[in-house]
Amino acid sequence: MALSMYEVTVPVFVRGLKVLAALLTKAEQHVEQRGSVPDAMISARLADDMLPLSAQVQRASDTSKMSVERLSGVPAPKFDDNETSFDQLRQRIDNTIAYLESVPAGHFDGSEQRTITLNFGGFPDFTGASYLLTFALPNFYFHVATAHDILRNQGVPVGKRDYLGMFV
Amino acid sequence: MALSMYEVTVPVFVRGLKVLAALLTKAEQHVEQRGSVPDAMISARLADDMLPLSAQVQRASDTSKMSVERLSGVPAPKFDDNETSFDQLRQRIDNTIAYLESVPAGHFDGSEQRTITLNFGGFPDFTGASYLLTFALPNFYFHVATAHDILRNQGVPVGKRDYLGMFV
Numbered sequence: 001m002a003l004s005m006y007e008v009t010v011p012v013f014v015r016g017l018k019v020l021a022a023l024l025t026k027a028e029q030h031v032e033q034r035g036s037v038p039d040a041m042i043s044a045r046l047a048d049d050m051l052p053l054s055a056q057v058q059r060a061s062d063t064s065k066m067s068v069e070r071l072s073g074v075p076a077p078k079f080d081d082n083e084t085s086f087d088q089l090r091q092r093i094d095n096t097i098a099y100l101e102s103v104p105a106g107h108f109d110g111s112e113q114r115t116i117t118l119n120f121g122g123f124p125d126f127t128g129a130s131y132l133l134t135f136a137l138p139n140f141y142f143h144v145a146t147a148h149d150i151l152r153n154q155g156v157p158v159g160k161r162d163y164l165g166m167f168v
Numbered sequence: 169m170a171l172s173m174y175e176v177t178v179p180v181f182v183r184g185l186k187v188l189a190a191l192l193t194k195a196e197q198h199v200e201q202r203g204s205v206p207d208a209m210i211s212a213r214l215a216d217d218m219l220p221l222s223a224q225v226q227r228a229s230d231t232s233k234m235s236v237e238r239l240s241g242v243p244a245p246k247f248d249d250n251e252t253s254f255d256q257l258r259q260r261i262d263n264t265i266a267y268l269e270s271v272p273a274g275h276f277d278g279s280e281q282r283t284i285t286l287n288f289g290g291f292p293d294f295t296g297a298s299y300l301l302t303f304a305l306p307n308f309y310f311h312v313a314t315a316h317d318i319l320r321n322q323g324v325p326v327g328k329r330d331y332l333g334m335f336v
Contacts, residue, residue, distance in 0.1 A: 001169035002280035003176060003297060012301055046214070047320040112170035123334070129171060133180055135332065141309035142316075142331060149317045152215040163310060164303065166291070 005071060005108040008132060010100050013064035016144050017100075019165045020060055021093045023148055023158055027053075028086040030156045038086060044154050046146070053150045055081075057089045060143035061096040067136035068100055070116050071128050072107035173239060173276040176300060178268050181232035184312050185268075187333045188228055189261045191316055191326055195221075196254040198324045206254060212322050214314070221318045223249075225257045228311035229264040235304035236268055238284050239296050240275035 031038050045052040051059065058081050065076035077099050083089045112129040126135065148163045199206050213220040219227065226249050233244035245267055251257045280297040294303065316331045 001171060002173045002276075002278075003169060003171040003301075005170045007297070008171060008176065008301065015302065016306070046317050047323070050320055108170075110170075121329075129175070133171075133176065134183060137180075137305065138184070138309060138312075138332060139328075141306060142313045142328070144306075145310045145313035146317055148310075149214050149314055152218055153321070155215070160307075160310070161289075164306060 004105070005111045005128065005132065006105040008137075009068055009071060009108065010103065010105075012137070013068070013140060014097050014100055015165055016140060017060065017064065017093050017097055019163060020057060020144055020147055021090050022165075023151060023162055024057070024086050024089055024093075026158050026162065027151050027154075027156045030154075039084070041151075041154060041156075042084065042086070042089070044150050046150060046153060051146075053147055054083055054089060056143045056147040056150065057092065058083065060140060060147070061092055063136060063140045063143060065096050065099055067132065067140070068103055071111040071114065071132065072103045074103045074107055172273070173279045173296065173300065174273040177236055177239060177276065177304075178271065178273070180305070181236070181308060182265050182268055183333055184308060185228065185232060185261045185265055187331060188225060188312055188315055189258050190333075191319060191330055192225070192254050192257055192261075194326050194330065195319050195322075195324050198322075207252070209319075209322060209324075210252065210254070210257070212318050214318060214321060219314075221315055222251055222257060224311045224315040224318065225260065226251065228308060228315070229260055231304060231308045231311060233264050233267055235300065235308070236271055239279040239282065239300065240271045242271045242275055 027041050028038065031041050042054045043052045061079065068074070069076040077095065079092060079095065083092050112127065114128040116126040116128055116131040145163065148158060151158050195209050196206065199209050210222045211220045229247065236242070237244040245263065247260060247263065251260050280295065282296040284294040284296055284299040313331065316326060319326050
């Protein structure tokens with residue numbers, strides 16, 4: 001076996017969240033340069049019944065912290081989903097990273113075999129490994145990529161290299 | 169160590185590619201029901217300078233097969249990027265899956281330490297583990313999520329449960 005459960009969770013999520021914070025900063029700069037309204041960017045979405053930018057950030061935060069709580073057993077902080085500014089969204093990200101980085105790597109030992117039961121969505125039980133690989137990671141990247149896609153759709157000058165974290 | 173390099177590559181990519189094929193089928197059904205033009209859906213994009221749906225599928229194919237080639241040493245097939253129909257895009261996915269599933273798990277042994285050098289983009293050298301976790305997986309999910317986002321933006325009735333592969 002080549003990878004620990006810790007390696008495929010905490011550093012991966014921290015990196016993705018830093019990417020997201022950097023994307024938000026580029027979006028904020030774009031709004032300032034255009035003299036447009038931050039609220040319009042923060043509430044932008046790709047379809048009427050799809051979550052806006054702010055909620056993509058909140059769900060990336062939740063997916064990462066709840067995955068780590070379920071796998072490590074260390075309770076994650078609860079946040080109120082009331083962020084309405086770029087500063088507040090970056091603070092949410094910082095608070096999420098602080099929790100992730102507080103969890104000792106040893107708490108993930110054996111988590112690949114742990115039974116993970118979600119109390120929503122009608123999903124079957126997972127092992128820790130299948131939960132991480134078929135639910136947590138795809139879900140996390142969905143929200144980071146969709147945040148990026150919303151910014152692209154809104155004309156913010158970001159691209160794949162931002163998403164891949166070459167500048168983080 | 170809890171996870172093998174094989175577990176975090178081949179089954180993950182195969183699953184994501186099947187999700188992508190199922191999304192394409194829903195897009196095709198939507199086009200048929202609307203009596204609209206398949207070409208418009210296949211060339212849809214979120215920004216003028218962003219890749220269209222067909223290219224998101226081609227890049228998901230490339231990311232998965234090139235990652236597996238680099239980590240396993242088993243040469244991947246080359247494809248011409250000339251798909252212009254839903255059938256051709258699904259065939260591209262099937263051909264990609266056939267290659268991925270042909271690679272023996274044992275060929276990934278020790279690949280976490282292998283030096284991976286990309287001949288584009290100005291990236292520093294990776295270890296196999298860092299290549300997988302900071303480049304290959306984020307890149308792969310980017311293209312699957314963006315394909316989903318293009319369909320959502322075009323009004324195709326798909327959602328997170330399709331993306332997560334609950335129906336695959």
